[in-house]
Amino acid sequence: MLMPKIPTILTSKEMIDTSFRKASKISMDDRILIFRFRKTAIARINSAANTIDTTMRGYVSSLPNFDAVPRFYFELSDLLIDVDKIKKSLGALDWCRRIVKKIGNKGTKQIKNSRNKEFIKNKKKEIYGRISSVVKQISDELLFLNTAREKLRNIPFIENIPTIVIAGYPNVGKSLLVRKISSGKPKIAKYPFTTKGVSIGHFKIKYKKYQVIDTPGLLDRELSKRNKIEQQAVLALRWLANTIVFIIDPTEHCGYPLDAQLRLLNDIKKTFSIPVIEVENKCDILSTDSGRLKISALTDEGIDELMEKVLGILRNSQSEFLKS
Numbered sequence: 607m608l609m610p611k612i613p614t615i616l617t618s619k620e621m622i623d624t625s626f627r628k629a630s631k632i633s634m635d636d637r638i639l640i641f642r643f644r645k646t647a648i649a650r651i652n653s654a655a656n657t658i659d660t661t662m663r664g665y666v667s668s669l670p671n672f673d674a675v676p677r678f679y680f681e682l683s684d685l686l687i688d689v690d691k692i693k694k695s696l697g698a699l700d701w702c703r704r705i706v707k708k709i710g711n712k713g714t715k716q717i718k719n720s721r722n723k724e725f726i727k728n729k730k731k732e733i734y735g736r737i738s739s740v741v742k743q744i745s746d747e748l749l750f751l752n753t754a755r756e757k758l759r760n761i762p763f764i765e766n767i768p769t770i771v772i773a774g775y776p777n778v779g780k781s782l783l784v785r786k787i788s789s790g791k792p793k794i795a796k797y798p799f800t801t802k803g804v805s806i807g808h809f810k811i812k813y814k815k816y817q818v819i820d821t822p823g824l825l826d827r828e829l830s831k832r833n834k835i836e837q838q839a840v841l842a843l844r845w846l847a848n849t850i851v852f853i854i855d856p857t858e859h860c861g862y863p864l865d866a867q868l869r870l871l872n873d874i875k876k877t878f879s880i881p882v883i884e885v886e887n888k889c890d891i892l893s894t895d896s897g898r899l900k901i902s903a904l905t906d907e908g909i910d911e912l913m914e915k916v917l918g919i920l921r922n923s924q925s926e927f928l929k930s
């Protein structure tokens with residue numbers, strides 16, 4: 607699923623200003639002055655109400671239907687934003703645009719037979735005032751939806767193709783490996799917690815496309831103690847991985863002891879029933895005598911062998927990859 611293109615969501619003041627400004631450019635024709643005045647007032651009221659109605663409908667339909675998105679999107683959106691609050695805000699927008707239309711329709715009916723210029727002028731002013739006040743009532747919802755939009759836009763596009771999730775402690779070399787094996791360009795740095803969200807890269811072998819997911823580093827602690835950054839890694843493991851490549855840094859240059867890294871590995875193996883490939887990285891510095899595959903994301907040593915293992919597992923994966 608692709609997060610649909612969501613337009614910038616205007617503030618209530620911007621919404622009011624734009625729709626009234628657009629309406630003010632309308633003028634209608636009639637040989638008789640009062641008719642011309644009346645027709646113009648009606649057209650302007652209708653235009654303002656319609657602009658608000660259409661704009662808000664656009665917002666409602668451009669946000670994803672959270673009842674129908676794959677679990678990963680739902681849970682990530684809920685983690686980053688709060689899906690229930692989005693739904694409530696969209697409900698408020700829907701309410702607002704209906705009331706605005708009603709005010710417009712009722713108001714134009716009241717002036718449609720009038721020949722009194724003052725009456726029409728005052729009525730129009732009153733209608734504009736009521737429309738403004740209804741739109742202002744949803745100021746907070748509009749602001750909230752705009753921040754939600756910013757966050758939703760940063761959620762990567764996940765395809766329903768075989769997926770490798772790279773996981774491990776912080777600073778062990780996950781992002782460098784993702785850069786080496788895929789089109790992904792995550793930031794690399796010599797300090798922990800460089801990666802703050804999930805990101806995607808791809809590679810192709812024999813015309814078949816694969817997806818590689820870089821995740822933030824995880825510490826060895828229970829789920830309830832994990833912060834929002836770590837929880838994103840957990841969501842990727844749970845909902846996206848067809849195989850997990852678990853990176854260990856036996857040099858401990860990452861800043862974390864090996865035994866803590868191994869506890870995390872065991873925890874992941876216990877929690878997810880997904881094949882885990884255990885890899886020791888930074889073998890350019892230290893190559894242990896453990897039976898695990900040794901690689902160096904820096905010098906590329908062992909990476910071909912790793913890819914063979916990965917493909918061996920993914921070849922036998924089911925055809926539906928994105929879990930729901």
Ligand SMILES: Nc1nc2c(ncn2[C@@H]2O[C@H](COP(=O)(O)OP(=O)(O)OP(=O)(O)O)[C@@H](O)[C@H]2O)c(=O)[nH]1
Pocket residue numbers: 775776777778779780781782783793794795796797798799800801802821822823824887888889890891901902903904905
């Ligand atoms: N010598 C050596 N250094 C490596 C190797 N792989 C990664 N590094 C270095 O380790 C540091 C961390 O690399 P990253 O790829 O950012 O690590 P990460 O696991 O993504 O870190 P977080 O995003 O913070 O969890 C960087 O300074 C890398 O250059 C390797 O195989 N050998």
Ligand SMILES: [Mg+2]
Pocket residue numbers: 780781782792793794800801820821822
């Ligand atoms: Mg990283």
